[in-house]
Amino acid sequence: MxxxxxxxxxxxxxxxxxxxxxxxxxxxxxxxxxxxxxxxxxxxxxxxxxxxxxxxxxxxxxxxxxxxxxxxxxxxxxxxxxxxxxxxxxxxxxxxxxxxxxxxxxxxxxxxxxxxxxxxxxxxxxxxxxxxxxxxxxxxxxxxxxxxxxxxxxxxxxxxxxxxxxxxxxxxxxxxxxxxxxxxxxxxxxxxxxxxxxxxxxxxxxxxxxxxxxxxxxxxxxxxxxxxxxxxxxxxxxxxxxxxxxxxxxxxxxxxxxxxxxxxxxxxxxxxxxxxxLPSLPHVERADRRLRMWRVMLPVGFSVSLLLSIIVVGLALLIRSTVKYSEVREDWELEYGPHRISYKDLYRATRGFRDENMLGEGGFGSVYRGVLPGSNLEIAVKRVSNESKQGMKEFVAEIVSIGRVRHRNLVQLLGYSRRRGELLLVYDYMPNGSLDRYLFNRPEVLLGWSQRFRAIKGIAAGLLYLHEEWEQVVLHRDIKASNVLLDGDFNARLGDFGLARLYDHGSNVQATHVVGTLGYIAPELSRRGKATVNSDVYGFGAFVLEVACGRRPYEIKPSGEEMDLVEWVLEFSKRGEIVEARDRRLRDDYVAEEVELALRLGLLCSHPVATSRPSMRQVVQYLNGDVPVPGLSEEDVQVFGSMNPNKISALCRSVACDPVDGAQSSGDELPLPETTRLSGGR
CATH class of the missing domain: 2.60.120.200 (Jelly Rolls)
Incomplete structure (x- = not known):
């Protein structure tokens, strides 16, 4: 009953x-x-x-x-x-x-x-x-x-x-x-x-x-x-x-x-x-009263010695936890509150930044995969070292601004965290990793031509958005295959905005130190040290050539001889056999017209004279077939040929660095000072 x-x-x-x-x-x-x-x-x-x-x-x-x-x-x-x-x-x-x-x-x-x-x-x-x-x-x-x-x-x-x-x-x-x-x-x-x-x-x-x-x-x-x-x-x-x-x-x-x-x-x-x-909302004040009552009644129920023991143990754990998860917070960061993610959450998400969670490592930091506790959101966390506080406020301001950029071919920056000498950048996790893993070092899965051409077009669309279509001009300054990530459907997204710079449309970007990666840095940067949309186009040209040829822009042969990819492709172009510069591992899996378009475009974007390079809007038009890619004139070829054959070594000397051994297999970045890398060259 x-x-x-x-x-x-x-x-x-x-x-x-x-x-x-x-x-x-x-x-x-x-x-x-x-x-x-x-x-x-x-x-x-x-x-x-x-x-x-x-x-x-x-x-x-x-x-x-x-x-x-x-x-x-x-x-x-x-x-x-x-x-x-x-x-x-x-x-x-x-x-x-x-x-x-x-x-x-x-x-x-x-x-x-x-x-x-x-x-x-x-x-x-x-x-x-x-x-x-x-x-x-x-x-x-x-x-x-x-x-x-x-x-x-x-x-x-x-x-x-x-x-x-x-x-x-x-x-x-x-x-x-x-x-x-x-x-x-x-x-x-x-x-x-x-x-x-x-x-x-x-x-x-x-x-x-x-x-x-x-x-x-x-x-x-x-x-x-x-x-x-x-x-x-x-x-x-x-x-x-x-x-x-x-x-x-x-x-x-x-x-x-x-x-x-x-x-x-x-x-x-x-x-x-x-x-x-209707149901009542929780009353915080009532909870506070209960907490105060509990704190008053606790000594009554326990002996002084036990209470002291608890306090000692509690303080030890608190100090240990505070040291373990301590963060750098300054007053000016209050305006960026919604973009800041606690170090404790990132530590738990990556399981303490364990080696098995590491996705990659380079000159600018290590990247870890993680899952944010409670949300099951997969993220990628990049740890960037910086021993100097100079320029940190401006750098974080730009990172937060870039966090508002939205495009299907850009990896979304979710937020940041700061701890001691580290800056942690939090991105969307891309399950298929970086594009270079499917191009170099004997990949287990070799990317086919259709996927490569789609990646080239996608990154071009993303750069057009950064240069012309967003509310400010964004210079990426480090465009390369290792910074192009692939989502679950192998769509390409440009990531790693750690070196990016922003400025208003119609204004002139301030001069900056040379930053970037060996083989992708425009020649004019060694002279003026001033990044522009044209220097980004140069990096895009190097990216196009490495994707089409399956070779890095700069390689060191076993003999010690330096090999420049632009010069190598240019030689095929002079002979009227530019398609032969393609990645031979593709075998018959390619469309000759698309390969020729990509290689000619890569050379055009790699022009030694900055003003002779196309804009990203023109690049997108070329890739969509709306406008034919112009060929290099004899004068252009002479300009390419007049360049110092050891221009890469000269560039490194101009910024007080040396070519990195093993660049053929690793794509190592220029060993610039850490403060220069992190502050965006300010």
Missing amino acids: VHALLLLSSLAIIAHLAVASTSGSFVFNGFRGADLSVDGVSSIDPGGLLLLTNDTKLAMGHAFFPAPFDFVNSSTGSPLSFSTTFVFAIVPSVADVKSHGLAFVVSPSKNFKGAHPSQYLGLFNLTSNGDPTNRILAVELDTVQNIEYDDIDDNHVGIDVNSLRSVNSAPASYAVAGSPRGREFKNLSLTSGQPMRLWVDYDGREMRLDVTLSPADVPKPPTPLLSSKLNLSSFLGAGGMYVGFSAANGGVTATNYVLGWSFSLNGRAKELDAVSK
Whole structure:
């Protein structure tokens, strides 16, 4: 009898919480016992709060109603109306330092395995953002201004269709009842930690989406915050769509709560209970009182000697932990808070930077694979040594700026950390490693021509974006196959921005010391030491030749003779046999026209005179076949031939360094002073 009563009681609670999806609606006045599909860091706490995110950095969470809804009228094919309302609260871990917010989502799937946290809100990644096949409608409550998505500010509500670039957005606010025509809006802070209520109403007949926001204890305002015409006929489609929430944290965390949720298809969503009847948000003050009481009562329960022992052991562990995870933090870094990742998290992610997690090692540092604790996000961590603090502020400022660069052919820089004499740069992890491992040193898998040509075109597109299409000009200054990484589909992405420089469009870059890698440094750098987009084009030319020929730009033969790849390809060009300079390991797996185009382009980009090199926009046009690649004139050939045959040795002498032994197999960088490398040559 007792068991039967308990069963009936449980069923009654569940019936009160949610109405079955067959009726096209449900109501959750709290989520205790609710049957939701949750993943990531999302959970339902014992008090009935839905936690979309917690204090885990670079993490995301999703919570969806388990059953799909058919949003389309089966007889007419037109979209049905729907309505939803929910009460939420965003509580930042650190006051006034914001994370990335949450979104209400309508999606054909509950699986967001390929999505990323941070600015992607757990919905998209670099390549999927903007893809029309996503069929995702989201109403975002965004608390970080992302310039790449044209965000209006860091406290706004937006309507997103397949992309995080909102079709309509407005600062978080609500219409004041009784104001003239309801046009007076009062501002709200999404990260205040206070409960707020959002209504999303779609009129299928008028094809209009209205979004309304207010404090949780204020009735629905008379005027929506956002109103947009949206034809969702083809977007929603047949087969059912899921409704739910997505939220994400970046380097700074916030806890995103949902206290109650109501949804209705082809009808008005039922209003939720009053806030006082919904689950209560945790009270920090109450926890602090309990902590103080515990600290007072502890000595009563234990002897003085035991307490002293605990204190001694605790202090020892604390000092050990502090020393182990100690970081360098300065006041000027506060503005870069969201981009800073704790050394402790990186240490745990890489399992203490163990050798088995090392992906590679070079003159500028070692790279380790890691998985951030709590988020399962795979990352690559580069440790760069620097014994001097000179230029560190400017360098970090540029690193953070570059972290905002977004392009499908660029490895995304997620953030940084500083510890003692180290700078740690955190990137997206590329599972197939660097391109050079498939070209040199007898690779287990030799990259075919189609993949090589696609990599050349991809890096060209990425450099065009850096030079001309982003808000500032970005000089990479170290373009080479070992800095080109391959994702899971072998798409090429240019990475390692440790030497990059930024400057405004139309301004002149300041003079700098020579930095880069032997064989990829433009000749004019040894004379003027001034990096330009033309010197980047030279590095790209060396990259194209090494990919097409399977040889490094600079090699030392067993006899000790220096071999320059540009001169080697130029000799084939003079004989009218430039295709014969290709990587012979390709055998018959190549397209002669593409190989010839690549080799001629590589020579053109490697022209000794900087102004004779093409721009990256022209390079992309050549690679796409829009414009034919111009051939080298006799005068150009003479300029190549007049160059000092030992120009590489001369360049090294001009910057007080010597050619590195073994450059044929390792591609070692110029042994420049560590401070020069790290500060970007300031």
